[in-house]
């Protein structure tokens with residue numbers, strides 16, 4: 001298969017509520033929607049880069065540059081006999097995992113559509129349903145946080161993650177635990193602490209948290225290993241894991257006991273499968289993170305989570321938590337039992353609502369094979 005056209009659209013969607021973390025406060029979601037075509041069939045994928053480099057170094061502008069000037073021209077030289085050939089071909093470009101992932105995932109989605117198969121089947125997963133968890137941003141005070149957590153528990157979510165940062169951590173977790181003694185609960189610091197604060201973080205050990213996600217440096221695995229030795233609570237890495245090899249190294253070093261995988265952060269589905277396999281081979285649980293994706297990226301995450309190593313609920317929640325109107329129809333919904341149905345249709349399996357995409361698009365580039 002030779003690609004004959006690749007497109008990138010820059011799409012902006014308002015978020016229903018601002019999403020606040022230790023590193024930023026997001027009120028609108030802007031992303032690149034990448035489409036790859038061959039022989040009259042087109043696959044689509046959502047890039048997880050953001051407008052700013054506050055989570056990881058890439059932005060929508062760097063992703064567009066790297067796609068336009070390097071990855072797309074490279075992809076046009078390939079005769080693809082399977083989408084897993086994209087990642088090794090892209091390895092000449094160092095870093096830029098989010099840009100790579102967007103094109104790689106679009107080719108997997110195209111591949112699935114060509115086969116008339118749901119994405120999960122070409123990824124090696126299974127149909128059925130997945131368990132759903134939620135990520136709750138920083139709230140204005142303890143009462144607001146307790147209200148939010150109560151609403152998510154009532155909605156059926158199987159696990160709740162709350163964002164923390166210095167000054168907004170131990171007391172909040174204590175309050176949630178007081179109200180919900182048996183709730184599968186975890187926290188995510190997005191690199192807001194340093195190893196000097198290990199004694200403080202140790203105070204979280206009393207609350208039987210499932211894990212603490214990315215407490216230290218965004219590119220660190222050495223200090224995290226020192227921290228994990230001092231904590232009972234399992235450390236989970238997010239930002240620090242950019243490949244299957246990163247997952248292997250972090251687990252071997254004892255930097256974490258659990259891994260969050262985001263397809264967009266590890267260069268695409270091949271990278272995500274490599275992370276999954278590295279964890280599974282070492283008996284470490286892996287779960288799927290999220291980046292406030294529209295339904296297009298959200299469904300890609302649903303399909304990925306049908307691989308057997310995904311033993312914990314991830315951050316894939318209902319479209320309606322973020323968007324008044326999603327770009328897919330039907331939107332992603334969560335049952336009262338806290339599950340999401342795995343689609344059976346070709347590719348991501350839900351229809352993309354093109355008039356909504358076009359309305360939300362302010363820039364559209366098309367590249368053709370020379």
Ligand code: OSB
Nearest residue numbers: 055135190289290291292293315
């Ligand atoms: O650290 O997991 C994170 C959102 C944006 C950037 C980083 C993170 C997150 C989330 C939200 O936690 C997960 C989601 O609901 O999509």
Ligand code: MG
Nearest residue numbers: 188213214238
């Ligand atoms: Mg995280």
